[in-house]
Amino acid sequence: MSLLAVRNMTRRFGGLLAVSDVSFSVYKGEIFGLIGPNGAGKTTLFNLITGLTPPSSGDLEYKNRYITRLKPHQIAELGIARTFQNIRLFGNLTALENVLVSQHVHTRSGVLSGVIGTPGARREERQARWQAMELLEMVKLSDRAHVPALSFSYGDQRRLEIARALALQPELLLLDEPSAGMNANEKTTLTGFIREIRDRFGLTVVLIEHHVPMVMNLCDRIAVLNFGQLIALGEPAAVQNDSAVIEAYLGEQ
């Protein structure tokens, strides 16, 4: 069953076609790889899906509902969460607070009930903190829950971003180069971790990744972008041997 359908998505930046008439579907429960050379339009596609960049034309359908014109926070509310290629944590907030922010849409307390501390608001806050700590535990950062995010190492920040995205309780998780800057060891761990959260939370994952072994190993299907166009789509083995894909990657060198 298709969870997300991308239909004829196009985005121009001036004269540049960053994403050009791209269509594909992501099925529920799969890990979907999005690869392509630098500047192929992968991140732009994520920005289109999450509403951060409006499309020049095309449509997005999520759970049989058009989300093309929705605002980013509305799309997040519907259960699409993401991480950023160039990490965008709330630097001066603690790790715990970063995760708590994403629980916003699943909690209710307003200004007055929060400030006064009504029993309902207190209970909600306790529960949110408890859940946030569990997520931090999962990414092995719970011992530094009260440390500001900007003082974390690169790899830790990437994992914190994943925890923050998971706190939205998404159905669709978009990961933009989550292994960038990690060593081989960390990459292996991350591969296992992505599988684990997919199974545990019933997630569907779209993954932008340059590290080919990781993509081949992890993804159920792969889409290849080149100069904004979708040049291949299919299972890893098939895509790997696709002549257009080989040319796109070789042509880059």
Place this chain on the structure above:
Amino acid sequence: MDSFINQYGFLIVQMVLQAVLALSLYLPLMAGQLSLASPAFYAVGGYVAAVLSTQKFLPPAGTVFPEPVQSLVIWLATVFPGAQDGLYPAGLVVLEMLIAGLISGVLALMVGFPALRLRGIYLALATIAFVEIVRVLSLNLPVTGGAIGIFNIPQPFHTKFEYLWIAGPLILLSVWFVARLERTRVGRAFAALREDELAATAMGINPTYHKVLAFTLGAVLAGMVGVVSAHFLNTWNARQGTFDLGVLVLAYVVIGGARTFAGPVLGALLLTALPEVLRAVAGLPGLPTWLTEFLREGRLIIYGILIAVGTVFFPQGLLTPEIFTRRRRPPGIQDSGAGETAPTEVS
């Protein structure tokens, strides 16, 4: 003690009121919005107090309100002590504060939705324009008394110092409110917007809603301070709540520290007390005449120098959240400063 209060009672209350004003500017800043609109709401609050207390509430000329408002007015006019002394009932000042808070809040909603589409310095400019609009209106509307303004605003207390009965609870409540807010769901949404608006929206935070909310909360506070100030100063006109005040309040926040509620409060207390301290120092015997004269006449220069020096040596202000939590940030990581989130590229 009595002479101290006589001499400094006015100053102490003034310091407290300025501290609440500083918080009113800090509230939108919590959500990353640099607004200089506080003086406009302060002015509106002052006029609400001036009009209600001189024309509406006081018998026999007072207006008769529909029930149950009329009963509430009468009850508030009698329930607080001192009402029989020929003084203006303090309970009515509280009622004025509630009304002014309501009016400021509604006005803030109307101004906030269009204005908060603007970012950073453009928002600041728009709010300055709003302050100017309120000033020009108050100069020209009959209800605000034109250029003369409204005078003989009735006094709820015998001495200026006793205004602490109202200003004291107001600052305590405001500090408690803001301090608590920072640790709640809504406060965290503000902080997320301030840190990185784009990332915050991708995590489900509605930016417009929270910016307007923060702006409105600040406006309510500023309107309430206006009420107290109008009584306190006895007269209200278009010279209250102008752009100058906005700059001053911004200085409180910048000097005190823009990243924790304690910063604006400290900044306001210090900067409001400073001229008086300088005056007192100038009065000390044995100083050379040129120094005495400089301290007396050159107060504004000293003031300016202190602000400049302060911002150089304490670019984050005197107080930062780290002082309270004893967190240490690693060297080399720069802070983003006073809290604007620039519309940056996404990648």
